[in-house]
Amino acid sequence: MARMSMIEALRSAMDVKLADDPAVIVFGEDVGYFGGVFRCTAGLQAKYGEERVFDTPINESAIVGIAIGMAAQGMRPCVEMQFADYVFPAYDQITQEAARLRHRSNEQFTCPMVVRMPTGGGIFGGQTHSQSPEALFTHVSGLKVVIPSTPYDAKGLLIAAIEDPDPVIFLEPKRIYNGPFYGDHSGKSVPWSQHAAGEVPEDHYVVPLGKADVRRAGSDLTILTYGTMVYVAEAAVKAAGVDAEIIDLRTLLPLDLETVRASVEKTGRCIVVHEATRTSGFGAELIAEVEEVCFWHLKAPILRVTGWDVPYPHAQEWDYFPGPERIERVIHKVMED
Structure with missing residues (x-):
């Protein structure tokens, strides 16, 4: 067991899956050398190389479209949208292609992919960095939609999502990446410091999807x-x-x-x-x-x-x-x- 923030727990989940399954790959905008805008993927490219963890152009539709093609051919891509607000150019790919692939192919193909995205407000990111679009995905048959609240759950749920045979929308509340916060009416952030980190196993475990x-x-x-x-x-x-x-x-x-x-x-x-x-x-x-x-x-x-x-x-x-x-x-x- 180790004390981890949610960011560290998510990174640990990807680290575990990259190590134990050569079909797992991680990619998105700035997730490689820079380690992601919130540093969730920091160090993974140096450890696993540019073929397993790599950067993409600023093109969300292409990121998800490529991931769908890879997933249909047996890989397990775990892609990142920098913010949930940026997912809308990829919404067609997610809802019309990824969600339907198993059924429209009569189960000849599946789509084992994860779309990770920071969601919600709390960082004064404004209208294009703070939306909570979960309801737009829960309406779509064929998807799974996950939102963790603790570092332990974040790692276990992400591992379960990567191992799932179908597409998973993995929404990460950015306000609790490094510990939960609430605000007073002056806009001051007040931390619950006792929750800033949690005990998380360093090796493989899963938190089952679909269990409250x-x-x-x-x-x-x-x-x-x-x-x-x-x-x-x-x-x-x-x-x-x-x-x-x-x-x-x-x-x-x-x-x-x-x-x-x-x-x-x-x-x-x-x-x-x-x-x-x-x-x-x-x-x-x-x-x-x-x-x-x-x-x-x-x-x-x-x-x-x-x-x-x-x-x-x-x-x-x-x-x-x-x-x-x-x-x-x-x-x-x-x-x-």
Whole structure:
């Protein structure tokens, strides 16, 4: 075991897979010599050479298109979009080609590839560096969508994603790359230093895709969340003094509905928290799923705490994020019903 940040854990996952499987390759913009804009791939090119870890032109559609061709021929590419906001030129390749390859070829071909991308805000990156597009991918049959919240999960989930026979969208919350942060209304970042690193095995292990984690057991209500918002929800629950159960979904597609169902049936109340905008966000799908399977167990309406339905506000991003205070208010509202 070693103490690792999420960045170090992701790098360790790629290191493990590059070492044990010659079919694995890593490429993208600046991931080679420079080691990636967030340094997730630092040192991998020096260790494995330019044929296994290499830079590409600024052409996201070509990056993903090449990866699809390689995956169809038996390789396992793990490619990086510098920011999730940059994935849109490659959206056609991901949704029309990668997601459909197994089915349109009648399983003659599969597409074992991973598209890694930093997601969400927290670095004052503005509108083109801070979006949370997970719902755009959970709508697409044939994809898996993963968002880790801890270094341990990040490494285990990434190894599982690289080993998966189908395409995986791997969204990495950049705000917790080096430890979780939340913000106050002045825009000041406040770290949870105790979470800046976690115990992570140095060798191979997997965290199964499609399995949620009960981050905090409780009996009063269920909070469904993922990524950075896991920590924000924990802070809100502590402040509210409510015995809430926090479910870290980890994988959005496929969704671990059984864990969700068991929790909501136990507590009878549910809140959904995510950073992305409210309308058509993944929270809407979660609420629909919970209503269908847990309706007769509910004691109150299911409520959402999300980003606002506005273009991403650069200067006011800490007000845009669901913070502990906003979540705490909704907790009290649900408990009063």
